[in-house]
Amino acid sequence: MFALPLTDSAVLRPLEPWHAEEFLYHLDRAREHILPWVSPAFVARDVGEARAVLQRYADKRACDGGGIWGIWLDGRLIGGVMFVSFDTALGVCEAGCWLEPGAQGRGLITRAAERIIDWAVDERGIARIEWRTKSGNERSIAVAQRLGMSHDGTLRQVYPDGAGGRIDLEIWSVLADGWRARRAGRACSPAIIMSADVKAELDGLMATFLGAFANPGGARPNVEAIYEVFIPEGMIISNVGATPVIYDLRQFVEPREKILTDGTLTEFREWETSETTEIYGSIAHRFSEYRKSGYLHGEWFEGGGTKTTQFVKTPSGWKMSSLAWDDEPA
Template identity: 55%
Template structure:
């Protein structure tokens, strides 16, 4: 087991099926904050379903196609980051995040995302990191912008969730736009759709 420090009192660690009870307690605290954006939050309602979510990511980890990590603050799980998909052959991955209120406003999600971007683009040599989020999710958009990502476009009414069709923003960051250790390369402008 390993932990990556995010702050003096916070760390990033793998989130695994044996931690389903802790994950479920966290999702119960985070549900109002998370459920509007992440479909598995609404499916993690008991120990069995929470374990199934974590097992799904463990299975993806075994095939090098995804992974999930938790963010612990003062020993309590308060959020996390994940490779929603990871395709080393194509050189593309998607990063996603979530947090309960106790984990917000501390820079923990941004610090964790920087670690995942470094891993994908620097250590594994991928070419492109993607970030997909609802156009209604302003906090998610802010993280993409802080990472120096580019808004590639919007997929209108792309997915239904909780009876509402959401538009999806697709953001991206290319390897040559990233400075290892945590920032966009000089001259990389973020936030505007390409071609505009």
């Protein structure tokens, strides 16, 4: 049986019906965390149901219509990725994921999704990879963004939620040409010392930073997360105008928290579309391109730009030390 390394301690391999008991134990740890976001039929409650879930994907795989792969971290199943659908005639597939809470923040889902998308594009000729998620599932949306996907649109109230309401479903996608370009942009010089575990940690810091100001659906932004990902002396610099504006963390967070909670800026999101990360011992640098969107004073806007971020290794793990950005012209 094959296993693809994701980090020094994590591997990706097929999740088969004979894994039913292990899959059930994993779901017991993940159940409350993933139940709001996945199909109830996926969250099996006994071994028979667990085996049936995995058998459905085995049958899809046998018909070349899907598949499921598990992620094992230090020998324990902690989540996975799947092709919900896979149509080589149309050249379109839908990817998805799930993860237990104790394994978050390591970049494992992004790495696993990259592996199966690489295979779909390079070996199977897939032209379009879709990612479908409920509008409130910020972690899933963040994965789509880290994969360089674009938000195609939202299917409003597309099906019942089981509690008398209806669910909005977001559609994200990446095309094969865009995927190859993103992969080329991730390539780095052999002189750069790249640790998979460190890269995953830096990915998690950046995802937390970008997600800290998101307020879709009226959700309260988690701006306090900025103090967790930065060193206390961290600086954030806007170089959009003629003169750089330098903020400490409090100066940056407080005015943004206000406009994100008083109705000035709503449905706001920003996400990376590409990045190059360089790690040298206990320091690191990341150059990112990003997009953003939302309603400002009730009017929809979209934009983007570049960020440059510096990281330092501390006794409590990697932290951001400074970040600067410049927006593209309006």
